[in-house]
Amino acid sequence: MGARGRMGATVVEAVRSAPDMTVALTVDAGDDLGSITPDNTDVAVEFTVPSASLRNVLTLVRSGVSVVVGTTGWTDEGFAAVRDAVDSASRAGQSVVIAPNYALSAVLMERFARQAARYFESVEVIEMHHPDKVDAPSGTALHTARVVAKAREDAGLGAMPDATTGDETSRGQVVDGVHVHAIRLRGLNAHEEVLLGNPGEQLVLRADSFDRSSFMPGVLMAVRSAASGTRPGLTVGLEPLMD
Amino acid sequence: MGARGRMGATVVEAVRSAPDMTVALTVDAGDDLGSITPDNTDVAVEFTVPSASLRNVLTLVRSGVSVVVGTTGWTDEGFAAVRDAVDSASRAGQSVVIAPNYALSAVLMERFARQAARYFESVEVIEMHHPDKVDAPSGTALHTARVVAKAREDAGLGAMPDATTGDETSRGQVVDGVHVHAIRLRGLNAHEEVLLGNPGEQLVLRADSFDRSSFMPGVLMAVRSAASGTRPGLTVGLEPLMD
Amino acid sequence: MGARGRMGATVVEAVRSAPDMTVALTVDAGDDLGSITPDNTDVAVEFTVPSASLRNVLTLVRSGVSVVVGTTGWTDEGFAAVRDAVDSASRAGQSVVIAPNYALSAVLMERFARQAARYFESVEVIEMHHPDKVDAPSGTALHTARVVAKAREDAGLGAMPDATTGDETSRGQVVDGVHVHAIRLRGLNAHEEVLLGNPGEQLVLRADSFDRSSFMPGVLMAVRSAASGTRPGLTVGLEPLMD
Amino acid sequence: MGARGRMGATVVEAVRSAPDMTVALTVDAGDDLGSITPDNTDVAVEFTVPSASLRNVLTLVRSGVSVVVGTTGWTDEGFAAVRDAVDSASRAGQSVVIAPNYALSAVLMERFARQAARYFESVEVIEMHHPDKVDAPSGTALHTARVVAKAREDAGLGAMPDATTGDETSRGQVVDGVHVHAIRLRGLNAHEEVLLGNPGEQLVLRADSFDRSSFMPGVLMAVRSAASGTRPGLTVGLEPLMD
Numbered sequence: 001m002g003a004r005g006r007m008g009a010t011v012v013e014a015v016r017s018a019p020d021m022t023v024a025l026t027v028d029a030g031d032d033l034g035s036i037t038p039d040n041t042d043v044a045v046e047f048t049v050p051s052a053s054l055r056n057v058l059t060l061v062r063s064g065v066s067v068v069v070g071t072t073g074w075t076d077e078g079f080a081a082v083r084d085a086v087d088s089a090s091r092a093g094q095s096v097v098i099a100p101n102y103a104l105s106a107v108l109m110e111r112f113a114r115q116a117a118r119y120f121e122s123v124e125v126i127e128m129h130h131p132d133k134v135d136a137p138s139g140t141a142l143h144t145a146r147v148v149a150k151a152r153e154d155a156g157l158g159a160m161p162d163a164t165t166g167d168e169t170s171r172g173q174v175v176d177g178v179h180v181h182a183i184r185l186r187g188l189n190a191h192e193e194v195l196l197g198n199p200g201e202q203l204v205l206r207a208d209s210f211d212r213s214s215f216m217p218g219v220l221m222a223v224r225s226a227a228s229g230t231r232p233g234l235t236v237g238l239e240p241l242m243d
Numbered sequence: 244m245g246a247r248g249r250m251g252a253t254v255v256e257a258v259r260s261a262p263d264m265t266v267a268l269t270v271d272a273g274d275d276l277g278s279i280t281p282d283n284t285d286v287a288v289e290f291t292v293p294s295a296s297l298r299n300v301l302t303l304v305r306s307g308v309s310v311v312v313g314t315t316g317w318t319d320e321g322f323a324a325v326r327d328a329v330d331s332a333s334r335a336g337q338s339v340v341i342a343p344n345y346a347l348s349a350v351l352m353e354r355f356a357r358q359a360a361r362y363f364e365s366v367e368v369i370e371m372h373h374p375d376k377v378d379a380p381s382g383t384a385l386h387t388a389r390v391v392a393k394a395r396e397d398a399g400l401g402a403m404p405d406a407t408t409g410d411e412t413s414r415g416q417v418v419d420g421v422h423v424h425a426i427r428l429r430g431l432n433a434h435e436e437v438l439l440g441n442p443g444e445q446l447v448l449r450a451d452s453f454d455r456s457s458f459m460p461g462v463l464m465a466v467r468s469a470a471s472g473t474r475p476g477l478t479v480g481l482e483p484l485m486d
Numbered sequence: 487m488g489a490r491g492r493m494g495a496t497v498v499e500a501v502r503s504a505p506d507m508t509v510a511l512t513v514d515a516g517d518d519l520g521s522i523t524p525d526n527t528d529v530a531v532e533f534t535v536p537s538a539s540l541r542n543v544l545t546l547v548r549s550g551v552s553v554v555v556g557t558t559g560w561t562d563e564g565f566a567a568v569r570d571a572v573d574s575a576s577r578a579g580q581s582v583v584i585a586p587n588y589a590l591s592a593v594l595m596e597r598f599a600r601q602a603a604r605y606f607e608s609v610e611v612i613e614m615h616h617p618d619k620v621d622a623p624s625g626t627a628l629h630t631a632r633v634v635a636k637a638r639e640d641a642g643l644g645a646m647p648d649a650t651t652g653d654e655t656s657r658g659q660v661v662d663g664v665h666v667h668a669i670r671l672r673g674l675n676a677h678e679e680v681l682l683g684n685p686g687e688q689l690v691l692r693a694d695s696f697d698r699s700s701f702m703p704g705v706l707m708a709v710r711s712a713a714s715g716t717r718p719g720l721t722v723g724l725e726p727l728m729d
Numbered sequence: 730m731g732a733r734g735r736m737g738a739t740v741v742e743a744v745r746s747a748p749d750m751t752v753a754l755t756v757d758a759g760d761d762l763g764s765i766t767p768d769n770t771d772v773a774v775e776f777t778v779p780s781a782s783l784r785n786v787l788t789l790v791r792s793g794v795s796v797v798v799g800t801t802g803w804t805d806e807g808f809a810a811v812r813d814a815v816d817s818a819s820r821a822g823q824s825v826v827i828a829p830n831y832a833l834s835a836v837l838m839e840r841f842a843r844q845a846a847r848y849f850e851s852v853e854v855i856e857m858h859h860p861d862k863v864d865a866p867s868g869t870a871l872h873t874a875r876v877v878a879k880a881r882e883d884a885g886l887g888a889m890p891d892a893t894t895g896d897e898t899s900r901g902q903v904v905d906g907v908h909v910h911a912i913r914l915r916g917l918n919a920h921e922e923v924l925l926g927n928p929g930e931q932l933v934l935r936a937d938s939f940d941r942s943s944f945m946p947g948v949l950m951a952v953r954s955a956a957s958g959t960r961p962g963l964t965v966g967l968e969p970l971m972d
Contacts, residue, residue, distance in 0.1 A: 104362045105439070105446035112355045112448070119347045119460070119485070121915040122860060128924075131851060131890035137899040161860035162913050170866040170911040173899035181910045182899040184891050185926035186850040187696060195857075196348070197914035200457030203348035205355070206447040210673060210696055214443030217362070242362070364672040365617060371681075374608060374647035380656040404617035405670050413623040413668040416656035424667045425656040427648050428683035429607040430939060438614075440671035453916060453939055590848045591925070591932035598841045598934070605833045605946070605971070682834070686943030689834035691841070692933040700929030703848070728848070 001056055002047040004028040007070060007212055011045050014216035021223065038064040038091060043226045045219065047071060054078045057085075057096060064091040066226040068219060069098040072139070083234040093229025099238045101140050102218030105207035106192060107238045110144050112205050113194040117148045118155035120196035120203065124172075128183040128191040136182035141192055142175055148194070149176030244299055245291040247271040250313060250455055254288050257459035264466065281307040281334060286469045288462065290314060297321045300328075300339060307334040309469040311462060312341040315382070326477040336472025342481045344383050345461030348450035349435060350481045353387050355448050356437040360391045361398035363439035363446065367415075371426040371434040379425035384435055385418055391437070392419035487542055488533040490514040493556060493698055497531050500702035507709065524550040524577060529712045531705065533557060540564045543571075543582060550577040552712040554705060555584040558625070569720040579715025585724045587626050588704030591693035592678060593724045596630050598691050599680040603634045604641035606682035606689065610658075614669040614677040622668035627678055628661055634680070635662030730785055731777040733757040736799060736941055740774050743945035750952065767793040767820060772955045774948065776800060783807045786814075786825060793820040795955040797948060798827040801868070812963040822958025828967045830869050831947030834936035835921060836967045839873050841934050842923040846877045847884035849925035849932065853901075857912040857920040865911035870921055871904055877923070878905030 002008035003026035015021045024041045036044055043066045046056055050073030058081065060067050086096050101107060117123055127141035164171055172181040190209040195202060218238050225231055225241045245251035246269035258264045267284045276299065279287055286309045289299055293316030301324065303310045329339050344350060360366055370384035407414055415424040433452040438445060461481050468474055468484045488494035489512035501507045510527045519542065522530055529552045532542055536559030544567065546553050572582050587593060603609055613627035650657055658667040676695040681688060704724050711717055711727045731737035732755035744750045753770045762785065765773055772795045775785055779802030787810065789796045815825050830836060846852055856870035893900055901910040919938040924931060947967050954960055954970045
């Protein structure tokens, strides 16, 4: 679904190139979702728009098809509705994967930031994007900051050292105690860096997404997981699949 | 032991500054190791020279003291001798930690490189050091390359893509199929970077050790572990303590 | 010329988007170069293949047209032939620009490396490219290394400090005394870094070319220069135009 | 002057190690400046505190000695007073160099940022320091941003592209239209990065000052310039000496 969009077209191409997959159907706005059934489709990939995504996913789940969702803008209510639908689904092993970011580098970077956070006095997050992006900081950077803050709290760490006084505008946005900085630069696509510091040492984690092809390995991994039926129900985020 | 060396002096200072530790004794070449006993010392820290280290550690283990070792140049025979000694040691919970690198950033970077390796088509390792270093590449970079190569092999990945033909001098040293590059630059201390690439994306892991204070959090972590008695026997490397 | 190639098509699009230019003709292999004359064309842009480029450029110069050349693989003999042709050209202000790299970031990086080289004890060059590239190191990195070596020599600097002994495979290719390292990583396009070091400090210059659009600002700058007639004759490289 | 301070002590050591210089006198707070005369001193180096520096420099200039000043906190009035004093000084070729930053990498980075600014759509400045620093952003980063903004204005460039709407806290401090971001991280010393972007390309300029020894090459360069008598009068900043 969304096969004629930029992202959808990239997915279609990626699936075609994968040796273990075939493209069953391509569907876009205006097409009938009823054409997608367990008879012709193991896993549907949904890259549409926030206003259509929930309805699409529920329809597909009820048809007995597993779904991998790349559309963003999901709410807790949306997750709950999908979880209910898929848990009461008729077909065994049916599943839905909804991930805010399919770039493996971004998913791993956040995992590593979470693992490392407790060992360092200081942590800051920097995200860099093209200047046409309307929100700052990015949703991914916000999420990383919250995950890092949680890991520090769980480890009993207090506030980070920071002697700054006076105007703090240049110090960025403080998210649960973690400073987040957003760069906007023509030529960039989507990049995120986590800097962790101790006396005499620094650990830098950086994920670069240069273009939309960066999401394909993650999408294919989710499709394989959904097709295998080994993780029935709703999975939010790609990380649970990476073990 | 080695308290008058540069590294030893830094350790003494770090232990003095730690709220949960005190310096029992400082010992250097020529001093009598017999003065170190379980009565006055919970954990001995050994930063000396390869020619003395094995003998020092065995003496201390037999005296009933736990030891944290920062001296490099250990062989498999050395490890075996220490393992035997500490396994047959009289005092319950006695332990020895021998780590090639006490910088937490370096230890975590290698852990993350190992975890990430299976998800990427390409991986290369770059290490950067001051130009007075005599060996290239660094032992840490060699170890990282081997760990990465092993993780790729375990995941069934084949050779990395590389169309280079002709003179390959600029492509660095190939360690188990992983290219390793060594930079020598005045002003640097010890830095290592692992680059991982997929179509459209890159993950960069970088550890910077700016000076010898960077090893202190790791040394103190090892001392605390050894003092706790919860990991009896020989532990090689800092990573097993980080969980 | 070369308008149906990937690079040529990008140039055609860039010229169309430039407010001060129009596309007169698009020509590709098999088309008649005779159709290009001073009556319909101020500046021809030539992105073809090494085997055709010299002949194309000479034909155009003799027709009275200025040329901007992006095809690589030029030899000193080729440069000399073009220089002779354009110097004896009939039309006033006629010019040819042949540049190995039209990315402004790469051109500026090399300029800065040349300016900075004399002030630092150590300099090394790292280039990073996609793994389908057949040569290593890149022509640009080789050129940068030579330029840096020349600047050091002119300033009376001697060899860089380097205590490495034994196997030096990881130390890269030594070009006029400058170590050059080549990384090949899926996901990357064309990137170059120059590291300069002194006691306690480092200067890093890095140019990233993420895709072929990165060459367009440089191509348009060369077209404007050629159209203006202010730099008659042959210009090799983009840097002379940047002042 | 200020020879017992950390910076002063480092200068004394650097001068001692320089093959073409000798330490004439070391002076600190409480010592008599009258002991410094053209008979025993060619160039005085002044690293004291803002409250004492102007008076020290004026006294020395009137004694007929050239001065290199590393103390920060200078005002336009201070510069004017020193300029008057040295311009009316008795000894031919007498000079004063006052620089806010003696790290060659930082001075060159700002020069390169100024040269490059006109060729790029987007520019942002990131500075990274240890968390004990009280001001943010650093004076050097502020200066770089102003220099970049001026170069863009001189080249007739307008505002940079930036579609951000809503909360812009993460976008840093806007200095003459240039976004400046300040990172505070344990383990770092003083680092500054300028990112410049065009469609498809990025130029990164980065200066790392790892410790106070990074200022010595710049201090010695200023001392040599002052001793040579070739730049009489007041010079503000190190850049005019670097040609």
